[in-house]
Amino acid sequence: MKIPFSPPYINDEVKLEVLDSLNSGWITTGPKVKKLESEIESYTGASNVLCVNSWTSGAILILKWFGIEEGDEVIIPAYTYSATALSVIHSGGVPVMVDVNADFNISATNIEKAITERTKAIMPVDIAGWPCDYDRINELVRKKSHLFLPKTEIQEQLGRILVISDAAHSIGALYKNKNAGVLTDITIFSLHAVKNVTTAEGGAVCLNLPEPFDNGTLYSNLRCYSLNGQTKDAFTKNKAGAWRYDIIYPGLKINMPDVLAAIGLGQITSYRTEILPKRQEIFQVYNSFFKNKEWAILPNFSSDGSVSSCHIYALRIKDTTEQERDKIIELISKKEVAVNVHFQPLPLLSLFKESGFKISDFPVAFDQYKNEISLPIYPQLKDGEIKFICDTVSESVETVLRFKKANV
Numbered sequence: 001m002k003i004p005f006s007p008p009y010i011n012d013e014v015k016l017e018v019l020d021s022l023n024s025g026w027i028t029t030g031p032k033v034k035k036l037e038s039e040i041e042s043y044t045g046a047s048n049v050l051c052v053n054s055w056t057s058g059a060i061l062i063l064k065w066f067g068i069e070e071g072d073e074v075i076i077p078a079y080t081y082s083a084t085a086l087s088v089i090h091s092g093g094v095p096v097m098v099d100v101n102a103d104f105n106i107s108a109t110n111i112e113k114a115i116t117e118r119t120k121a122i123m124p125v126d127i128a129g130w131p132c133d134y135d136r137i138n139e140l141v142r143k144k145s146h147l148f149l150p151k152t153e154i155q156e157q158l159g160r161i162l163v164i165s166d167a168a169h170s171i172g173a174l175y176k177n178k179n180a181g182v183l184t185d186i187t188i189f190s191l192h193a194v195k196n197v198t199t200a201e202g203g204a205v206c207l208n209l210p211e212p213f214d215n216g217t218l219y220s221n222l223r224c225y226s227l228n229g230q231t232k233d234a235f236t237k238n239k240a241g242a243w244r245y246d247i248i249y250p251g252l253k254i255n256m257p258d259v260l261a262a263i264g265l266g267q268i269t270s271y272r273t274e275i276l277p278k279r280q281e282i283f284q285v286y287n288s289f290f291k292n293k294e295w296a297i298l299p300n301f302s303s304d305g306s307v308s309s310c311h312i313y314a315l316r317i318k319d320t321t322e323q324e325r326d327k328i329i330e331l332i333s334k335k336e337v338a339v340n341v342h343f344q345p346l347p348l349l350s351l352f353k354e355s356g357f358k359i360s361d362f363p364v365a366f367d368q369y370k371n372e373i374s375l376p377i378y379p380q381l382k383d384g385e386i387k388f389i390c391d392t393v394s395e396s397v398e399t400v401l402r403f404k405k406a407n408v
């Protein structure tokens with residue numbers, strides 16, 4: 001049984017939306033992007049949502065807007081996808097990595113230790129779709145505001161460290177009964193092909209800044225900034241007589257095209273009613289299967305009003321080394337079930353190793369990584385396939401554990 005890891009969800013609704021964009025004669029940023037933005041606003045409750053061409057460019061946009069410059073520090077977890085760190089590097093800042101907790105998410109205690117007078121922002125990451133402890137993180141930046149040294153008018157207005165949630169995985173998740181998207185100053189969802197809701201490539205920046213910021217005005221400014229700093233987008237300029245424009249910022253070119261927004265529009269309604277509930281159902285089927293295995297460490301699904309968006313099913317295998325985990329994956333792959341590892345902690349990757357990060361400084365991140373296996377989780381999976389995945393994983397783990405026992 002051949003089971004892919006994460007195929008995109010493309011049904012007739014999606015195809016019709018894309019066709020509609022193609023037939024309309026307007027394929028780049030225009031009405032479909034606007035509509036997707038307002039769908040995400042009403043889904044999450046975020047004040048304003050700006051869609052751009054990736055999570056990464058959305059993060060760079062926000063860090064640039066906040067005035068991050070050489071020497072400014074941005075605290076991120078060591079356990080994440082590389083884009084979290086790269087967005088900081090591209091905006092001119094310095095990524096400061098801290099270790100995580102046993103739920104894979106950044107540790108608030110470690111954030112507190114890492115805050116200095118150079119800290120300008122924190123980017124917690126909701127790994128696998130499980131929200132970070134935002135109450136503690138939001139409290140921390142208020143508690144530490146005496147350390148904050150504003151260098152720009154915007155930084156002065158905020159008067160504290162900016163919290164940007166890397167919610168690449170967590171659209172649809174809840175933290176203490178509140179939606180991902182409204183938990184911090186800024187939340188960024190990824191709409192990349194493998195994510196829960198996709199536009200092939202894309203990102204959605206949710207704005208929830210406190211007073212005296214006006215999120216509506218900020219939306220307009222960022223929209224302009226995402227389109228070369230041009231005062232009129234191509235859609236507006238396309239209207240008769242509306243040819244003149246100005247350039248008011250050294251903007252980026254990171255707008256989302258309508259033809260891609262159409263893919264997301266075709267998904268977002270069924271995401272709430274079908275896709276997300278199906279992911280959550282599969283997650284729980286896995287949990288009830290693996291909870292009977294004494295070697296399994298189960299990922300978080302829900303507690304205290306928090307619920308995962310079930311982007312990744314991160315199974316961990318007790319007392320296994322990195323090599324044993326790799327062997328298990330080899331056996332699973334022989335049965336043509338595609339699994340993955342989320343993530344290799346950043347200090348294991350060449351770029352970060354060469355810039356001086358050492359994995360030994362992040363023992364929890366390594367422990368989480370060394371025995372982790374991500375199982376396929378998406379709405380197209382059939383009951384028989386889920387059963388096959390459970391059995392294949394289980395047999396592969398037990399084969400490796402038997403071999404280990406025989407060799408001690």
Ligand SMILES: *Cc1c(COP(=O)(O)O)cnc(C)c1O
Nearest residue numbers: 054055056081083168190192202
């Ligand atoms: C996918 C991902 C990103 C990057 O998203 P893009 O839309 O591809 O830029 C950032 N952070 C995490 C945790 C991710 O998984």
